[in-house]
Structures are given as C-alpha cells and as structure tokens.
Amino acid sequence: MNHLILHLKKIEQLIQLILVQGYTNKNSLEIMYFSLLREEQKILNRLMKMNLDSLDAKKKLKVLLSILYRDDEAAEPLFRAWLRSSIWSPSSCPTVIERDFRKSMFREIQHELKETVPYVQQIFDQEQSRYIIPALLRTTNQRLSY
Amino acid sequence: MSWIDSRIDLNIYSQGEINQWIYSTCNICSIGCGCYIAVKDNKIVGIKGNSEHPINRGRLDPKGENQWYANNSPDRLLLPLKRDTNGELVETTWDDAFTILVNQAKRALKNYGPNGVAIYSTGQATLETYYTIAKIGRAGLRSHLLDANTRLCTATTEWGLLESFGSDGVPACYQDIDVTETLFLIGHNPAETGTVLFERIMERKKRTGKPFMIVVDPRKTLTAKEANCHLQLLPGTNVALLNGLIHLIIKNNDINKSFIKQHTIHFNQLVEAVQEWTPEKTAKETGIPVKQLELAAEQLGKTPSLVTTTLQGTYQSADATTTTVDVNNLHLIRGLIGRPGCGPLHMAGQPSSSANRTVGGVGSYPGNRNPNNPQHVKEIAQLWNVPISHLEVGPEKGIEEILHLMEEENIGLFWNIQTNPMVSLPNRKRAKKAFEKTFVVVQDPFLTETTEVADLVLPPAMWGEKDGTMENADRTINLLKKAIDPPANVLPDFDILLEFARRMDFRDRDNNPLISYTTPKECFEEWKRVSKGRPSDMSGITYEKLEKYNGLQWPVNEEHPLGTPRLYTDLNFHTTVDAAQSYGKDLFNGRERVKEEYEALNANGKAILYPTIYLPPIERPSEEYPLWLTTGRLVWHWHTRTKTGRSPALQMVAPEGYVEINPIDADRLDLLPGEVVRLISARGWIEVPTRIVDTVQPGLVFVPFHYGSWEAHQAANEITVDFTDPLSKQPTFKQSACRIEKRRKKIKITSEENLISVAKNYNLTVNEIARANKMTPPFRSDIGQEIEIPLSKVNVTIPPYMPYRKVERYPHFKQAKFPVTKIDLQD
Incomplete structure (x- = not known):
C-alpha cells in the first residue's frame, strides 16, 4: 500500500505542476482536460487522506481509484488533441517550451499510473481489478500465444 | 399514415x-x-x-x-493481393492470403498482446457479419479494439441515447414523422442524404401543410429551402441554440410539469444551466435574430407533437453528444416521447450502422449490455461459453485512439473491412502515417486509396451476392437475399471471418469451435438467443417473417411478435443500475462514470436531464485561416465513391469535387465561378473549382468529402481537423478553418494584344478577365499592364434531385444563381 501511495503522491505533484502553470490558450480542449486534472487532484487528495483501517476502506478505495484512472483515460486523448491544436493555431498557441513541459508531465503521469497497476491488482483480485483499471493500462505487457 | x-x-x-x-x-x-x-x-x-x-x-x-x-464493374478484384518485396500488390491464392493473415494475427498477439489487433469495419455490412466480428474480436482475439466507420457517422446517436435513456435504440420512428405536428431537423439534410424519407415528409406536407418544419443548418440546404423556419446558425453553435430555445420554453412555462416530476431527474440543474441563455445572448452566439428564436421556441413550446431528427450536422459538429442530449432534454421537459408523433429520432448515416452498434461489432457489448457491469459480461461469457476473463471490459475505443496506438507502434494487425479510411478519416495524412506503421489488411471489392497502404487485400462479395439482415435508422430489421453468386474466388465477409476463426482454432470452454454456425441464418439464430430479454430483443424474428412483413422494428419478441415501432410507451427508461447499457460519461469532458456514481443519480427508470454547457469549436477562423470550412455529402454520391463512382449516371452528374463559396466572399476575392482555387488549412491543401452560391453563408465554405484520390488533390480530409467529441469520439468534420489562395499567372499586355484577344487565348470572356482583375467599365488594356489569368476553370453543375419538385423539367439551380457578373446571365 505504501508503494501505491508513493506513486499517487508523485502523480499529484505532476498534476499540480500543470495546474500551477495555468491555461495557455484556454481553448475548449484545454478547458476540458483541466477539469479532469482538477478532479484527479481532488481524488488523489482523498486517496492519500483515506483511513485505510476503516470498514469500508476497500470499497471507497475501489471507487476512488476507478475515477482516477477514468479521469486519466478521458484526459489523455483531449491532451493529445490540444497538442495538435496548439501547433495548428500559432497565433494563440502556447510556446514550445510550455508544450514540451506538459507533454513530459503527461508522460510521467502515464508512467506512474502504469506503476500503480500491480499494487492495485494485489489489493483487489484480477477479476475485480479489470473493472477498476482501464484495459490499455492493464494489458500493455500482456502477451498472448496461440 | x-x-x-x-x-x-x-x-x-x-x-x-x-x-x-x-x-x-x-x-x-x-x-x-x-x-x-x-x-x-x-x-x-x-x-x-x-x-x-x-x-x-x-x-x-x-x-x-x-x-x-x-x-x-470490370475493375473488381477477383483474387487476394499481397504486397511483395518490391512493394507491389500482386495476386495470390486464398490459401496463401489466409496463411498470411493468420500468421500476422498470431504474431501480433504474441508481440503486443490482445489489444495488438484492431478490426475496423463498416456500416454497410450485414448484422450477421458484425456479430461475427464481435464474437471473434472479443472472445477469439480477446481484443476490445473493435471499431467501424460508424464512428464517423452514428457513434453520437448511441452516446446521446445512453446518457438520457440508459440504452441505445431510437425512441421514435418514421411512422411518428407521418403524424407529427412539428418536425425539427437539426443538422439533417434528408433532401440529399435520405431522399425517400424526405419525399415521404414532403408528400404529406404538400397535401396537408403538415408538419411544420424547423431546420437548423448553417447552410441553405435543399431541406432548409422547404422549411417553415430555417435557423441558419453560425457553425458550431448547436448547443448555444438549443440552450436558448429551452430557456425560452421554460420561461414561457411551456413545460409538462407532471411528466418532468414523474419521469425525469435533474430538472433543476437544467433550469439553472439555461438561465444565462437569454434570447439576446443566444442571438449573439448563434447569429440568429431574437425574433426568429422566439418564433421557433413558441412553435416548439406549444406544439402537441414533435419529432426531432439529428444527423451529421449534429454528430460531426462541436458539442456533438451534448447537442443530442439537449434534444432529449427538450422532448422530456415537454413530455413529448413515447406516444404517436413524438420523440427524438436520432438518425444513422449508413444502411446498417445501427446493427453494428446493436450486436457489438463496434466494441459495444452485444445486446445493449454494459461493458462495466460484471453481470452483463458474465452473461455474454455464458452465452458464448468462454471464460469471463477472455472478455475485455470497458467502453469501446474510437478510431482516433486506435490510430494513436498505431502511431505508437502498439498495433500489430489492423484489419479494415469494407471501408475506405484513407478518404473518410479526418486529417488523412496523419492517418496514412499511422497505417504505414502497422500490418494492414484491407477487405474491399476494389482497389481504393486505402489499399495503397495495405499489406494484404481480400476481395469480398458485394450487395446482392450474400444473405443477411440490416438494421436501419428506426430500428427496422430488413432482409437481404442473395441474388447471384459472387464472382469466382470472391468470398462474403461472413465466410472470410469464419475461415479466419477456423484457422486460428478459436475454441470455447468445451474445446468446441468458438464459431459453430456456418450460415448467416444460423448466425442470426444464435444472435436471437444473445439478444433475448435485452432492449434489442430479436428473439421473435425469422428471415421468413422479415420477408413476409417487409421488416420488423426491434424489440420483436413474444410480447411484440410484429415488432415495436415506438420505444418507451410505458415511460420506463433503462436507467436502473442493473439494466443500463452504460453508467454514462460526464457530458462536459467525457469521463466515464463508475457504478457507484450512477447509483447515486437514483434515476431508477426515469430519464436523465442534463445541464448542457456550450463549448465553442476548437478551431475557428483566424487571421491566417479566415474562413470556416465545413464538409458534407452530395445527393449523387455515397461516401468515398467506391460504388457510386462506378455508376455511369452518378459519376457523370457529379464527377469531381468543388468548393461552395458565398457571393460576398467570391466578390471580395475576385473569384470566377468555376475558377480552380487552392484551399489551405494547417493540415494541408486541396485544389478545387468554385461554385458561387448563397447556400453557404458569408465566411463559410463547403467541400463535399467524396473525392479522395491521392493524385487529384480534391480530398476534403486533407484539410479537416481530427478532433473528436469527448463522449462519442466522433470526429468534428464540420468545423475547421481555412483560407483560399488563387491559382493564377500574371501576364503583361503586349502591343499585339488587347483584352479580347487575351480572353480568347485563355478560353475566358472579357467579363471574366475584368471580374478576376476587379476592372470597372470601360475595360481598358494598356500596353505593359499586368493582369491575372486563372490557371484553370471548370464548369461545375450539380443538379439537385427532388422528384416532387419536377426539377427534371425545371432546373432551379445554376452554377451561380446570383448575377454576380454579366457572364452569369449569358446562359
């Protein structure tokens, strides 16, 4: 659990770095993924403050982690679209430095989220964790042999 | 009637x-x-x-x-093709083609895992083909990367319905259009995209004056021209308009309070959200005068019956799903659903795209099941007799997300069935690069722009050469019988899939073949068992009944043996936690809701009203790209012209692409009708002749998307944006920004020339040269004067098709209807 919390803390810090930077062009895409990052941050704060000894801790943990992953799943394509839109609208775009910074932040968030997967799978069984962790995060390294 | x-x-x-x-x-x-x-x-x-x-x-x-x-057509493919070491497509045998396909599938699964294989199909195949794709894709390959070109056409229908009513399935039907007092068409131009339905509407309207038609479209389409009220809004402002109309309807107290109380939730949130949408604010955002907004709201607020249709002007626009939800909101607050002449009729674009959603070929779960509900997933595992762990959970991924995986080199096999994405996908250059990074199989009767990036090409049978069923836009299941055998060495999609499954040796829990049926009819019998008890229950259908009754609308079961024209007549919606097809997504940003959040809504069979937030289109005209670009369809062609381009009549009528531009913009740019111009966006450029018409508003240009050859440079999707709706993942084809550049050369008048001789040399008239150079009479041609000559000019005449208007006898449209210059008066 401690390892999981460490990764969650890291994600919270990364999101904070993006949010502190604020809007750059405030187009519809940026507004949408910022709303998701803000929700992620709230969820992360709740996760880190959770009383893990309470009776319903596991149930709450499941809900909060599910929302966290879904926030990221929704934010990622919006962020990618925002990157494209930024390149296509030079007059209202963020600087290359701002773009690259955000790109690296999102990559790190993705990396950290992937790191959480085995810990979540330890807490919940394989079948339950399928409904918590999105397929693409969960199955990246799963190879099939026919 | x-x-x-x-x-x-x-x-x-x-x-x-x-x-x-x-x-x-x-x-x-x-x-x-x-x-x-x-x-x-x-x-x-x-x-x-x-x-x-x-x-x-x-x-x-x-x-x-x-x-x-x-x-x-003499150019049909009659054997599979494989790309050889020189990069050429060469003929091969089916045995070799299947070996290549199966080896590649196994390699992809080994190297990338179950989500290393993606299947991208169509909205023009049979229900039985889609069901087989769903079963092979989910239970065989264990992938959830199943999508289709329906993502470009009707994905928003699905998500709008899931959000409000808990399940896919359009509430209303064509019979409702026949009796409704008011028909509200939003971004739907049936006069060109569904002429038979439009004729049906107009036949009644000519006879009785009904229905009152309100058309929302930024263009003066042929449908808009027949409307009682055309709301010609600015591009991308559908939600602003609907919020404004709902504001007025609530303000006028034209709402059904008892219906709202008994059958909906979240009315107060809706009221709060539309409070700011005063007529003045709405007018400012949409460009529609306050008076017209008030008239429309009065009609929509007082009408005793209402059918609202939506199509690509809604689905391919900014705020796509939000707009469809807004339509549902409108019907719900007025209580106009579940009875004759009432209900949202969110349309489909293709002949069987709805079937693909219903049976799971696009990554949805078969039979309106919820991919996040363990009980629903378990049901499918039991019905297919496979371990539950083999079935991936979670919502479908759209083609843009699959493209991204291809860009990241995470897909080992992309199987493209009966669709031409190299013309139909937005920002197609990006798509092409992504395709080039993986092994691409294209199943198509012809060489297309997409076979250019294929590693393997499989020639399938066409319409008339196979049996099966299709689901249309109002839940009608129709039968198609095989009329002739396909050409030798050409196989139906269904047979190709079955042979693939056999060679992959997909098996169920009892070690029996995963696919045990051998004919479309047997497949349909299995699908009936899978659908039984679900909203799209087809357990009461047989092929024989479909022929006898000329189609049946689902659900068709013991209770409704002859089908169900209209849904929700009991006003019970599929919004209980156990029944819902989806727990929904956040309407603002597309974040998927979890079960506990859905439970907390406490909808329990009531429809869900949503506050809808207007977000402007992402790309808007700017200094560099000052024009709105919108794309769409012609009455004469279908999709990428793979079929209609091979019909002599259709191809002769509309042989090439063009751009429609308003006379004011044409005048500002000194453009001639038919002058070939370059349209440039941040993605690329195309070159097409102009049609100067007032069907587009000033500041907006329209390009049909059908023309996509790599060499002709007329493909609209060279220049469109590839943003998608956050819920439905449908691309926003309708709003990009572009600029127009003239393609001209400059010449100097010599002592041997005058304007008349120059005009003759370049096959132009003096008036045309004068207009192109902003000359005013009397036109002088001084020696040494530099003038511009258009490099190319094409006479673009696209006749409309509206039998009831007898346009065959009285064509009402010319290249430029408005006498911009004298040349327009010459004919």
Whole structure:
C-alpha cells in the first residue's frame, strides 16, 4: 500500500505542476482536460487522506481509484488533441517550451499510473481489478500465444 | 399514415427478359428501403423498389437506383493481393492470403498482446457479419479494439441515447414523422442524404401543410429551402441554440410539469444551466435574430407533437453528444416521447450502422449490455461459453485512439473491412502515417486509396451476392437475399471471418469451435438467443417473417411478435443500475462514470436531464485561416465513391469535387465561378473549382468529402481537423478553418494584344478577365499592364434531385444563381 501511495503522491505533484502553470490558450480542449486534472487532484487528495483501517476502506478505495484512472483515460486523448491544436493555431498557441513541459508531465503521469497497476491488482483480485483499471493500462505487457 | 400510394422506381439495363427478381434491401443510406434485384444469367442487371415495403412503397433514392452497377464493374478484384518485396500488390491464392493473415494475427498477439489487433469495419455490412466480428474480436482475439466507420457517422446517436435513456435504440420512428405536428431537423439534410424519407415528409406536407418544419443548418440546404423556419446558425453553435430555445420554453412555462416530476431527474440543474441563455445572448452566439428564436421556441413550446431528427450536422459538429442530449432534454421537459408523433429520432448515416452498434461489432457489448457491469459480461461469457476473463471490459475505443496506438507502434494487425479510411478519416495524412506503421489488411471489392497502404487485400462479395439482415435508422430489421453468386474466388465477409476463426482454432470452454454456425441464418439464430430479454430483443424474428412483413422494428419478441415501432410507451427508461447499457460519461469532458456514481443519480427508470454547457469549436477562423470550412455529402454520391463512382449516371452528374463559396466572399476575392482555387488549412491543401452560391453563408465554405484520390488533390480530409467529441469520439468534420489562395499567372499586355484577344487565348470572356482583375467599365488594356489569368476553370453543375419538385423539367439551380457578373446571365 505504501508503494501505491508513493506513486499517487508523485502523480499529484505532476498534476499540480500543470495546474500551477495555468491555461495557455484556454481553448475548449484545454478547458476540458483541466477539469479532469482538477478532479484527479481532488481524488488523489482523498486517496492519500483515506483511513485505510476503516470498514469500508476497500470499497471507497475501489471507487476512488476507478475515477482516477477514468479521469486519466478521458484526459489523455483531449491532451493529445490540444497538442495538435496548439501547433495548428500559432497565433494563440502556447510556446514550445510550455508544450514540451506538459507533454513530459503527461508522460510521467502515464508512467506512474502504469506503476500503480500491480499494487492495485494485489489489493483487489484480477477479476475485480479489470473493472477498476482501464484495459490499455492493464494489458500493455500482456502477451498472448496461440 | 405513410404514403398515399406506391411508385415503383426502376433501373434495369438488360437485353431481353430478366430471369428473376430477388427480395432485398437498399444498401446505401440509412432509410432502409425495400427493393428487388433483377437477375439475368447470374448477373445483376437492375433494381426496383418494393411497392409493399412500408418504408418506401417502391421509391428509391438515386444512389440506390444505381448501386448495382458497381457489382458488374470490370475493375473488381477477383483474387487476394499481397504486397511483395518490391512493394507491389500482386495476386495470390486464398490459401496463401489466409496463411498470411493468420500468421500476422498470431504474431501480433504474441508481440503486443490482445489489444495488438484492431478490426475496423463498416456500416454497410450485414448484422450477421458484425456479430461475427464481435464474437471473434472479443472472445477469439480477446481484443476490445473493435471499431467501424460508424464512428464517423452514428457513434453520437448511441452516446446521446445512453446518457438520457440508459440504452441505445431510437425512441421514435418514421411512422411518428407521418403524424407529427412539428418536425425539427437539426443538422439533417434528408433532401440529399435520405431522399425517400424526405419525399415521404414532403408528400404529406404538400397535401396537408403538415408538419411544420424547423431546420437548423448553417447552410441553405435543399431541406432548409422547404422549411417553415430555417435557423441558419453560425457553425458550431448547436448547443448555444438549443440552450436558448429551452430557456425560452421554460420561461414561457411551456413545460409538462407532471411528466418532468414523474419521469425525469435533474430538472433543476437544467433550469439553472439555461438561465444565462437569454434570447439576446443566444442571438449573439448563434447569429440568429431574437425574433426568429422566439418564433421557433413558441412553435416548439406549444406544439402537441414533435419529432426531432439529428444527423451529421449534429454528430460531426462541436458539442456533438451534448447537442443530442439537449434534444432529449427538450422532448422530456415537454413530455413529448413515447406516444404517436413524438420523440427524438436520432438518425444513422449508413444502411446498417445501427446493427453494428446493436450486436457489438463496434466494441459495444452485444445486446445493449454494459461493458462495466460484471453481470452483463458474465452473461455474454455464458452465452458464448468462454471464460469471463477472455472478455475485455470497458467502453469501446474510437478510431482516433486506435490510430494513436498505431502511431505508437502498439498495433500489430489492423484489419479494415469494407471501408475506405484513407478518404473518410479526418486529417488523412496523419492517418496514412499511422497505417504505414502497422500490418494492414484491407477487405474491399476494389482497389481504393486505402489499399495503397495495405499489406494484404481480400476481395469480398458485394450487395446482392450474400444473405443477411440490416438494421436501419428506426430500428427496422430488413432482409437481404442473395441474388447471384459472387464472382469466382470472391468470398462474403461472413465466410472470410469464419475461415479466419477456423484457422486460428478459436475454441470455447468445451474445446468446441468458438464459431459453430456456418450460415448467416444460423448466425442470426444464435444472435436471437444473445439478444433475448435485452432492449434489442430479436428473439421473435425469422428471415421468413422479415420477408413476409417487409421488416420488423426491434424489440420483436413474444410480447411484440410484429415488432415495436415506438420505444418507451410505458415511460420506463433503462436507467436502473442493473439494466443500463452504460453508467454514462460526464457530458462536459467525457469521463466515464463508475457504478457507484450512477447509483447515486437514483434515476431508477426515469430519464436523465442534463445541464448542457456550450463549448465553442476548437478551431475557428483566424487571421491566417479566415474562413470556416465545413464538409458534407452530395445527393449523387455515397461516401468515398467506391460504388457510386462506378455508376455511369452518378459519376457523370457529379464527377469531381468543388468548393461552395458565398457571393460576398467570391466578390471580395475576385473569384470566377468555376475558377480552380487552392484551399489551405494547417493540415494541408486541396485544389478545387468554385461554385458561387448563397447556400453557404458569408465566411463559410463547403467541400463535399467524396473525392479522395491521392493524385487529384480534391480530398476534403486533407484539410479537416481530427478532433473528436469527448463522449462519442466522433470526429468534428464540420468545423475547421481555412483560407483560399488563387491559382493564377500574371501576364503583361503586349502591343499585339488587347483584352479580347487575351480572353480568347485563355478560353475566358472579357467579363471574366475584368471580374478576376476587379476592372470597372470601360475595360481598358494598356500596353505593359499586368493582369491575372486563372490557371484553370471548370464548369461545375450539380443538379439537385427532388422528384416532387419536377426539377427534371425545371432546373432551379445554376452554377451561380446570383448575377454576380454579366457572364452569369449569358446562359
């Protein structure tokens, strides 16, 4: 659990770095993924403050982690679209430095989220964790042999 | 009542009597017209409308009448092709092709895992094909990367319905259009995209004056021209308009309070959200005058019955799903749903795209099941007799997300079935680069722009060469019977999939073959068991019944053996946690809700009202790209012209692309009608002739998307944005920004020349040269004067198709309807 919390803390810090930077062009895409990052941050704060000894801790943990992953799943394509839109609208775009910074932040968030997967799978069984962790995060390294 | 009488549209080309007429269904648009296929000597030689079919009573649309020519096209592929070491596509045997396909699938699964294989299909195949894709994709390959070009056409229908009513399935039907007092068409131009339905509407309107038609469209379409009220809004402002109309309806107290209380939740949130949308604010955002907004709101607020249709002007616009939800909101606050003449009728674009959603070929779960509900997933595992762990959970991924995985080199096999994404996908250059990073199989009867990036090409059978069923836009399941055998060495999609499954040796829990059926009919019997008890229950259908009754609307079961024209007549919606097809997504940013959040809504069978937030289009005109670009369809062509481009009549009528530009913009840019111009966006450029017409508003240009050859530089999707709706993942084809550059050369008048001789040399008139150079009479040509000459000019005449207007006799449209210059008056 401690390892999981460490990764969650890291994600919270990364999101904070993006949010502190604020809007750059405030187009519809940026507004949408910022709303998701803000929700992620709230969820992360709740996760880190959770009383893990309470009776319903596991149930709450499941809900909060599910929302966290879904926030990221929704934010990622919006962020990618925002990157494209930024390149296509030079007059209202963020600087290359701002773009690259955000790109690296999102990559790190993705990396950290992937790191959480085995810990979540330890807490919940394989079948339950399928409904918590999105397929693409969960199955990246799963190879099939026919 | 539909249609006063029948009219059998017929198109045959045959010497001597035909041998037989085979029962079928039109394979072009989503209306679902019944037809018969003419056969002579095992060859399709024509088509006629089915006069008994209630949807069309014998009528066919021009594309439908001409669809059969492609079957006989001399350039059909008659053997599989594989790309050789020189990069050329060369013929091969089916055995070799299947070996390549199976080896690649196994390699992809080994190297990338279950989500290393993606299947991208179509909205023009049979229900049985889609169901087989779903079963092979989910239970065989264990992938959840199943999508189709339906993502470009009707994905938003699905998500709008899931959000408000808990399940897919349009509440209203065509019969409701026949009796409604008011028809509200939002971004829907049936006069060109579904002519038979439009004729049905207009037949009644000419006879009775009803329905009152309100059309929302930034263009003066042929549909808009027949409307009682055309709300010609600015591009991308659908949600602003609907919020403004709902604001007025609530303000006028034209709401059904008891209905709202008994059958909906979250009314107060909706009221709060639309509070700011005063007529003045709405007018400012949409460009529609306050008076017109008030008139529309009055009609929508007072009408005793209302059907609202939506199509690509909604689905391919900014705020796509939000707009469809807004439509649902409107019907719910007025209580206009579940009874004759009432309800949202969110349309489909293709003849069977709805079937693909219903049976799971697009990554949805078969039979309106919820991919996040363990009980629903378990049901499918039991029905298919596979371990539950083999079935991936979670919502479907759209093609843009799959493209991204291809860009990241995470896909080992992309299997493209009967669609041409290299023309139909937005920002196609990006798509091409992504395709080049993986192994691409293209299943298509012809060489297309997409086979150019294929590693393997499989030639499938076409319409008329296979059995099966299709689902149209109003839940009608129609039958298609095989009229002729496909050419030798050409296989139906269904058979290709079955052979693939056999060679992959997909098995169930008991070690029996995963796919045990061998014919479409047997497949349909299995699907009936999978659908039983679900909203799209088809357990009461047989092929024989479909032919006898000319289609049946689902659900068709013991309770409703002849189908269900209208949903929600009991006003019980599929919004209980156990029944819902989805727990929904956040309407603002697309974040998927979890079960506990859905439970907390406490909808329990009530419809869900949503506050809707307007977000402007992402790309808007700027200094560099000052024009709105919108794309769309012509009445004469279908999709990327793979079929309609092979019909002599259709191709002659509309042989190439063009750009429509308003006379004010044309005047500002000194453009000539037909002058070939370059349209440039941040993605690329195309070169097309101009049509100077007031069907587009100033500041907006329109380009049909059908013309996509790599060398002609007319592909609209070279320049479109590839943003998608956050819920439905449908691309926003309708709003990009562009600029126009003239393609001209400069010449100097010599002592030997004058304007008349220069004009003659370049096949222009003096008036044209004068207009192109902003000259005012008297036109002088001084020696040494520099003038601009357009490099190319094409006469673009696209006749409309509206039989009831007798346009064959009285064409009402010319290249430039408005006398911009004297040359327009010459003919």
